[in-house]
Amino acid sequence: MLVIGERINSSRKAIAEMLKNKDGDALVKEAIAQNKAGAAYIDVNAATMMELEPEYLKWLVLLLNEHLDVPLCIDTPNPAAMEIALRTHKGRAMLNSISAESERFNDVLALIREYKPRVVALCLGDEGMPESVDDRLRVVDRLLPALLDAGIAPEDIFFDPLVKPVSSGSTYGLEVLQTISAIKSRFPGVRTVCGLSNVSYGLPVRKLLNRAFMVMTVAAGMDALIIDPLDKSLMSLLYASEVLVGHDEYAMEYLRAYREGRLEA
Amino acid sequence: MLVIGERINSSRKAIAEMLKNKDGDALVKEAIAQNKAGAAYIDVNAATMMELEPEYLKWLVLLLNEHLDVPLCIDTPNPAAMEIALRTHKGRAMLNSISAESERFNDVLALIREYKPRVVALCLGDEGMPESVDDRLRVVDRLLPALLDAGIAPEDIFFDPLVKPVSSGSTYGLEVLQTISAIKSRFPGVRTVCGLSNVSYGLPVRKLLNRAFMVMTVAAGMDALIIDPLDKSLMSLLYASEVLVGHDEYAMEYLRAYREGRLEA
Numbered sequence: 001m002l003v004i005g006e007r008i009n010s011s012r013k014a015i016a017e018m019l020k021n022k023d024g025d026a027l028v029k030e031a032i033a034q035n036k037a038g039a040a041y042i043d044v045n046a047a048t049m050m051e052l053e054p055e056y057l058k059w060l061v062l063l064l065n066e067h068l069d070v071p072l073c074i075d076t077p078n079p080a081a082m083e084i085a086l087r088t089h090k091g092r093a094m095l096n097s098i099s100a101e102s103e104r105f106n107d108v109l110a111l112i113r114e115y116k117p118r119v120v121a122l123c124l125g126d127e128g129m130p131e132s133v134d135d136r137l138r139v140v141d142r143l144l145p146a147l148l149d150a151g152i153a154p155e156d157i158f159f160d161p162l163v164k165p166v167s168s169g170s171t172y173g174l175e176v177l178q179t180i181s182a183i184k185s186r187f188p189g190v191r192t193v194c195g196l197s198n199v200s201y202g203l204p205v206r207k208l209l210n211r212a213f214m215v216m217t218v219a220a221g222m223d224a225l226i227i228d229p230l231d232k233s234l235m236s237l238l239y240a241s242e243v244l245v246g247h248d249e250y251a252m253e254y255l256r257a258y259r260e261g262r263l264e265a
Numbered sequence: 266m267l268v269i270g271e272r273i274n275s276s277r278k279a280i281a282e283m284l285k286n287k288d289g290d291a292l293v294k295e296a297i298a299q300n301k302a303g304a305a306y307i308d309v310n311a312a313t314m315m316e317l318e319p320e321y322l323k324w325l326v327l328l329l330n331e332h333l334d335v336p337l338c339i340d341t342p343n344p345a346a347m348e349i350a351l352r353t354h355k356g357r358a359m360l361n362s363i364s365a366e367s368e369r370f371n372d373v374l375a376l377i378r379e380y381k382p383r384v385v386a387l388c389l390g391d392e393g394m395p396e397s398v399d400d401r402l403r404v405v406d407r408l409l410p411a412l413l414d415a416g417i418a419p420e421d422i423f424f425d426p427l428v429k430p431v432s433s434g435s436t437y438g439l440e441v442l443q444t445i446s447a448i449k450s451r452f453p454g455v456r457t458v459c460g461l462s463n464v465s466y467g468l469p470v471r472k473l474l475n476r477a478f479m480v481m482t483v484a485a486g487m488d489a490l491i492i493d494p495l496d497k498s499l500m501s502l503l504y505a506s507e508v509l510v511g512h513d514e515y516a517m518e519y520l521r522a523y524r525e526g527r528l529e530a
Contacts, residue, residue, distance in 0.1 A: 166516070170513075204528070205529075209508060212509055215481060216506070244438035245438060245439055251431070251432060258469045264473075
């Protein structure tokens, strides 16, 4: 499982403060802690900074590239912010995200063609949020050829089925699981990713639902997750899940996490 | 999800003591606590009592039938113990279990024909433990016609794929999940059941693996689980899992568990 650390997001109050105060030490610490806990990419999101977003993203990319040898996941729907972040990033970034929404599609695709990042591709078009597995697969059918044509290899494209709250539809969880399986079987080599927390919106004890949902996505074949790697319970279940689906031969990663005190019952 | 409470098992030292001391109060308490925590059946297993097993099982059935209006799951491979327990049980019991092992098959089938219990049917034949999904389905193909012919309806037959430790084979977890899906799609109406704890044998922090595996079995379509309903973390994940796969419309059971303080993050 490829873990993308989600903590550096300006929608979190503590992170917004760090950004406003240009508290580089604290932000570097957040990034290092996530990497040590298992994140292969560090997501950076400064969307709540509004018109200052490009400037803050650029500063974040420079800062984190200087102090860590870990690629970033540039998380913004704004092509102007994307461009400045991709141009600044040393080595190969991940871009989160492109969608099939026509408003931004051409601009974002041009950036992908230019900078060749790994790409999170949302199952989202001009029709708005997908209503079914087929809605999602129709978007994949549109985005995949364009991304391949832009020079991105299948294994560098991560489709995000978009998770909706099960409180608004009892089949919304299953649809995501079925979409993952369908993408993996129809488009061999292409990868999948998602965040978890939307699934539990509107219900109490959200962490419980997020954790159970994560385990289910692993069983469905999920390749990457945008999560908080400092959530020890979540990560413990992730290690366990990888053993159970045969992704952790001889349970080596599980046993290492155990020896290092990273497993919590 | 149909929960079968596994706590009254003489392999647990405390239970063996209660049995030896004929401590009916303590055993009734164990049964009531499991039922209150969500068990629809109470498993009773006195296998470690050896030649006294039939006598102890009979005593347990009389005791629990007298104090609880909850059916028991008669858990023994021994036809003599089965017969005395089934004959004693008021109303309809569940029998755990029949297998395709020829040594006991005819005797057990005759008891099933006579007493018409719900049945746990193990995916196990004279070849020993199954080595693949196909091995398991071959046993289903043999057992199902015999059980239907004995007058048991499909929805009263619970196939147990038999869970083996992932520490001895990295595909052993996946095989169980695939067997569940295969049984549900090939034999509509027939149900599935399993215990969890074998999956984690030989690895540390076993509860973590058992919990993650439980979540995966729910997503795969599991109908019943033989578990400890007093394990609050496990049950919390079970409630969450049921919401996520659309088995808990409007999250009513989840919200009730939350209000009653039964959910643990």
